[in-house]
Amino acid sequence: xxxSARTKAASAAVAVALLTGACGGSGAAEDxxxxxxxxxxxxxxxxxxxxxxDNAGLYxxxxxxxxNVTIKQNTVAQSAPYYKSLQTRLAAGSGLDDIxxxxxxxxxxxxxxxxxxxxxFGAEDNADELEGNFYDWKWGQASSKDxxxxxxxxxxxxxxxxxxxxxxxxxxLPTDRTELGExxxxxDKYLDVARRYDESPTKPADSAFLDSPAxxxxxxVYQGETAYxxxxxxxxxxxxxxxxxxxxxxxxxxxxxxxxNLSQFGDEWVAAFPNDAFATIACPAWMLGYITSQMGEDxxxxxxxxxxxxxxxxxxxxxxxxxxxxxxGKNVEAAKDxxxxxxxxxxxxxxxxxTGHFPSSPQAAEDPAVVGHVxxxxxxxxxxxxxxxxAAAIKRTPIGPYxxxxxxxxxxxxxxxxSSGTKPDDAFEDAIxxxxxxxxx
Amino acid sequence: xxxxxxxxxEALVAAPRPPAPPASRPPARRRRRKLSQNRWGYAYxxxxxxxxxxxxxxxxxxxxxxxxxxxxxxxxxxxxWVGLENYRNLLQSEFFWNAARNTLTIGVLAxxxxxxxxxxxxxxxxxxxxxxxxxxxxMLMPYATSIAAATLVFAQLFGRDxxxxxxxxxxxxxxxxxxxxxxxxxxFAIAVIVTWRWTGYNALIYLAAMQSIPxxxxxxxxxxxxxxxxxxxxxxxxxxxPTILFTIVVSTIGAVQLFGEPLLFAGNGTTTGGSSGQYxxxxxxxxxxxxxxFHIGQAATTAWAMFMIILLVVGLNAVIGRLRARADR
Numbered sequence: 001x002x003x004s005a006r007t008k009a010a011s012a013a014v015a016v017a018l019l020t021g022a023c024g025g026s027g028a029a030e031d032x033x034x035x036x037x038x039x040x041x042x043x044x045x046x047x048x049x050x051x052x053x054d055n056a057g058l059y060x061x062x063x064x065x066x067x068n069v070t071i072k073q074n075t076v077a078q079s080a081p082y083y084k085s086l087q088t089r090l091a092a093g094s095g096l097d098d099i100x101x102x103x104x105x106x107x108x109x110x111x112x113x114x115x116x117x118x119x120x121f122g123a124e125d126n127a128d129e130l131e132g133n134f135y136d137w138k139w140g141q142a143s144s145k146d147x148x149x150x151x152x153x154x155x156x157x158x159x160x161x162x163x164x165x166x167x168x169x170x171x172x173l174p175t176d177r178t179e180l181g182e183x184x185x186x187x188d189k190y191l192d193v194a195r196r197y198d199e200s201p202t203k204p205a206d207s208a209f210l211d212s213p214a215x216x217x218x219x220x221v222y223q224g225e226t227a228y229x230x231x232x233x234x235x236x237x238x239x240x241x242x243x244x245x246x247x248x249x250x251x252x253x254x255x256x257x258x259x260x261n262l263s264q265f266g267d268e269w270v271a272a273f274p275n276d277a278f279a280t281i282a283c284p285a286w287m288l289g290y291i292t293s294q295m296g297e298d299x300x301x302x303x304x305x306x307x308x309x310x311x312x313x314x315x316x317x318x319x320x321x322x323x324x325x326x327x328x329g330k331n332v333e334a335a336k337d338x339x340x341x342x343x344x345x346x347x348x349x350x351x352x353x354x355t356g357h358f359p360s361s362p363q364a365a366e367d368p369a370v371v372g373h374v375x376x377x378x379x380x381x382x383x384x385x386x387x388x389x390x391a392a393a394i395k396r397t398p399i400g401p402y403x404x405x406x407x408x409x410x411x412x413x414x415x416x417x418x419s420s421g422t423k424p425d426d427a428f429e430d431a432i433x434x435x436x437x438x439x440x441x
Numbered sequence: 442x443x444x445x446x447x448x449x450x451e452a453l454v455a456a457p458r459p460p461a462p463p464a465s466r467p468p469a470r471r472r473r474r475k476l477s478q479n480r481w482g483y484a485y486x487x488x489x490x491x492x493x494x495x496x497x498x499x500x501x502x503x504x505x506x507x508x509x510x511x512x513x514x515x516x517x518x519x520x521x522w523v524g525l526e527n528y529r530n531l532l533q534s535e536f537f538w539n540a541a542r543n544t545l546t547i548g549v550l551a552x553x554x555x556x557x558x559x560x561x562x563x564x565x566x567x568x569x570x571x572x573x574x575x576x577x578x579x580m581l582m583p584y585a586t587s588i589a590a591a592t593l594v595f596a597q598l599f600g601r602d603x604x605x606x607x608x609x610x611x612x613x614x615x616x617x618x619x620x621x622x623x624x625x626x627x628x629f630a631i632a633v634i635v636t637w638r639w640t641g642y643n644a645l646i647y648l649a650a651m652q653s654i655p656x657x658x659x660x661x662x663x664x665x666x667x668x669x670x671x672x673x674x675x676x677x678x679x680x681x682x683p684t685i686l687f688t689i690v691v692s693t694i695g696a697v698q699l700f701g702e703p704l705l706f707a708g709n710g711t712t713t714g715g716s717s718g719q720y721x722x723x724x725x726x727x728x729x730x731x732x733x734x735f736h737i738g739q740a741a742t743t744a745w746a747m748f749m750i751i752l753l754v755v756g757l758n759a760v761i762g763r764l765r766a767r768a769d770r
Contacts, residue, residue, distance in 0.1 A: 080710065084732055087515035109735075113515065260602075266709035267596060271603050405734055408711060416716035419622035430717065437536055438734045 035333035042070040043335055046097035048082035049075075051154060051321065052355035058347055062338060069334065079103045090114050096326040098335040102151045103321050107141055108233060109401035110324070115148045119325040119332060122149035133345055137396040138360040142322050145232070151322030152343040153360035155351065157284035158390035159219050159316045161190075162291065165304045165379055167279040171196075171203035177381060181307035187220055187249040190309040194258040197279060204276055208260035211269060211278040213250040213418060214411035215259075219282040219308060220246035221407070222316040222397050228407070229400035235439050237406055238432060242397065247410065251424040254417040261418035264411070270294060282308060284318040285358035285387045292377045305381040308390060315393035320360060358387050365391055402439050409434035508741035517737055527742035537743070539718050540726040541750075543628065547703075547722060548696030550632035551639075556688055559640050560681075563647035564673055577648070580641030592634055592705035599630045599706075621706070624719040631720055634702050639695070643688050650684040651677060686762045693754050697747055700724030723747050 045053075053059055059071045074097060076082040083106045089095040100118075102110055110118070121130055122143065130152065131139050138153040161184070165175045173196065174180060184190035194209040210216070221227045224242025228235055237243050253259050260278045262269040272278060273294035283291065283305070291303060308316060323343060325335045341347065348364035351357045353373065359365045365388045373384030413431035416422045422430075508527055512520025531537050566576055583591065598605050599620040607617040620626045654677065662672045678685075699722045703714050712729035714721025721729070723743060731740025 078710075080733075084514065087735070091515045091517055109515075113513075262602075263707075263709050263711070266707070268600055268602050268708065271600075275603070277602065402734075408713065412711070412713050412716050415622075419619055419716060422717070433535070434713070437534070440736075 037066075037334070037337070038068050040068045040070075041331050041334045042072060043099065043331055043338055044097040045071065045073045045099045045101070045323075046082075046086070047073055047075045047101040048079040048103065049077065050355075051075075051101060052351065052357060053342060056351050056354040058342060058350065062341060069338070071338070079105060090117055093328060096329065098325065098329045098331050099339055100324050100326060101154075101321055102142070102324050104141070104157070104317075104319055104399070105404045106401070107151070107322060108229075108399045108403065110150055111142060111144045111148075112233060112401055115144045115150050117326055117328065118150040119327050119336060120148040120150070121152055121336075122147050124336075130340065133343070133361050133363065135360055135362055135391060135394065137317070137394050138320070140396050141399055151324035152339055154321045154323060154343055154348075155286065155319075155357035156360035156391055157286055157317050157319030158358060158387045158394060159282055159284045159308045159318055160311075160383075160386050160390055161280055161306050161308050162283040162287070162303055162378070163280045163306060164276070164278075164302055166302050167204055167207060167276065168197075171200035171279070173197060173200075175304070177304055177306040184306075184309045185312060187216065187245070187309045190216075191249060191252055191258070194253060195256070198256075198258055203279075207276055208278045209258050210253065210280045210282075211260050211272065212262050212264050212411070213254040213259050213414035214264050215280075215282040216253055217246045217250035217411055217414060218318060218407055219316045220249055220310070221410075222318075222395070223310050223314040224397070225395070227397045227399070228403050229398045231398050233398060233400040235400055235402055235406060235435065237410075237435050243410070247424075247428060250414050251417055251427070254414045255424055257418070259418060261415060263415055274299070282316075282318075285356070285383070286319055288375060288378060288383065289356050295377075297377070300377040301379050303377065304379040305375070305383055305386055307386060311390055311393060313393075314395050315390040317391075317394045352384070358391065360391075362392065402435075405438035406435050409438060504741045504744055507738055508745050510738045511736075512738045514731065514735040514737050520738060523738070527738050528746075531739070531742050531746060536718065536721075536726060537723075537746070540714070540721050540723045543714070543718075543720055544697060544699060544722045544724075547628045547631055547635075547699060547720065548693070550628055551635035551699075552689075552692045552696055554632075555636040555640050556643055556685070556692065558636070559643035559688070560647055560678075560685075562640065562644040563651055564677060566644065566648055567651045577645065580644055582641070583638045584642040586638070588638070588701040589705060591638055592702050595630065595634045595637075596706050596708050621708075622716060622719075624717075627706070627715055627720040631699075631702050631706055634706070635696075635699065639692065643692070646688060647681060647684060650681050654680045682762075682765075686758065690755050690758055693758070694751050697751050697754065698724050700728065704728065723750075 054073060059073070063069055063071060076085070082101070083103070086096075086100060121127065124130065127149075134153050135156070138156060139149065142151050142153065143149050161180075163180065168175045168180075173193065174183065180193075184193055197203055197209040221240075221242045224240060224245060226236065226240040227242045228237050228240060230236045254261070260272060262272055262277070273291060274296065281287075281291075288305070295302070323339045325332055325339055329335060343361075345359070345361045345363035345367070348357075348359035348361050349367045349369055352359055352364070353369050359370065364370060365384075370384045371388055373382070374380050375383045409431045412434065413422075413427040416430065417424055417427045507517065507520075509522060509524060510520035511523045511527070512518075562580065566573065566580075570576065597603075601607065601617065601619045601621060604620070606620075611617055618626055620630045658676050658680075659672055662676050667675065703720045703722050703725050704710075704712065706720065707713075707715065712721075712725055712733045714725050724747070727740045727743040727747065730743060731737050
């Protein structure tokens, strides 16, 4: 055998080794006999953003109750990169944690395409009891068509309308949250208030009534019978009543220049909070903490919280997460126990009172500790009560795997109306095209 | 005048050029013996090619394979065979042509001023200046800055409400510009980031080539009464032609692959490249298809289309360079 041929063979062998090494990995765990709840075990949680189980002291509490359990958490800051890596790990069938966080943005994709990869909580012995712990829409969003439940709910994002009391006062608008809730009982009336603000000669200079047309759109779209999908989770943005009315309100606000036209979560949007650039923003419960940190604690009393327009008929939810247990894990039983404990109503109450995550369990939301909660930064608004009423009025709107992309297509088109003066009808066409591009493939 | 072909600058910089015809072709038998004599040479280069095969050739072929499927990010190896459908859809997609157009205009906006400025800067730095090393180091600093850091700073400069540039414009009585939402303004802003980052790098390459131009040429030109500008035009630039061709090729490849700047310029992580896709480049489109919309087959198709465009542009460059060289001869 000549040297060159030998090197060739060796190089091929190395290449093969490299490739298979990258793609292989551990498969499903072997059955290690019956589950022993007292055996020492280390459980890992793969999470994103801030679930705050650690900050609320829940891990320590669980480890005290179960001295054999050690809990470790791996956190990624943003949910989008988290989901990308979760997808590649699901595809490879390896690298998964014992417990994985699942978010509203991709739970529908997990339900539709990866329900086999997760433990089915609907098939547990105590499934009925578990189901009773959650709002029907929360349970439903994690359920597949054939009844599999891929995860248990942690927090939820019922929406309200946050407003700047001081700026309202300057513009000569009422500042009482109950009065405002009645004044903008519908989105049409909300737009009327916006016009009043816009025409006010005494409003703070260069300020707009709301941050972005997306604020209206992404709240209002979930108040319809359907949002982006039909009952089976197929995208139908052109036929949806939720999209139609949300587009109607948001495009009016965009075209009439009632918004500051900031793209939400962009740098300028973040900078706009302390700079008094807008007077209202549709706020899910989790955004309160965000607003507080953007403004700085010393500016307490400037913001307040009122009910979301149209919420007497139907409320809206933005965000929220679940915990799922990958069925290929080594410690499935122990992981299930931890998930059931972390998502139980008592723990959800603690999570709300300690770190402000609103419960996805009606028992927790109706707990006196939650109902009686007031937020001093938001002028002492009874946030527990306001968000609790909102959560109870949320409809079970079907969700789908492409909601995030479709919503982005619409909010982008709304930005285009506001910044470039594109006609709303043309912008709608653009949004539909972008939707088709996102969904089709 | 054929200074270019005699200049040692060519040897200094790895510029693509037509291979020189071998002086005399050695007999075939001798060549074969040489091959086996060099066995250790092959052994030494083998690791590179192994790594190359694993990390370049394999992904390359794999991308081509994926591009023939309709498949999602979480199921890359699954998916259904669709043949060339992805390519047909791509060519019919207005998003692709929009991105191609933007890539071209941002590429021209960024590359042309960048290379002209680099040439001018190199010419200035070629003079005997006090603190020359300092200036040369400073010039390379933007290149050493990460794209993310640079773009974040620039995105703030170009901010609509709180950006420094708009504040300055307003201070001198001009109107604020919504940089991000306009087509030309956003593309200009992105071109500025690219230019800032790469001008110094290209200037150093030019400078290196300039320093190998023999001084006698300039002396001779001076005796003939050529001004500094004439010397630059008729001595420096022709001597640098292979180097210029090299920088054009490299910048073109960079321009076609432009991705980080438009992604970060948006400021909120969206991949649409502005509210009407006004600064979505091909690289950003590919990322949107694959990692925002999870259609990995489409993304692979776009990747291959980008590769073809690069081949085409570089090929055109080489042909033009060869034709010019022939015309000079």
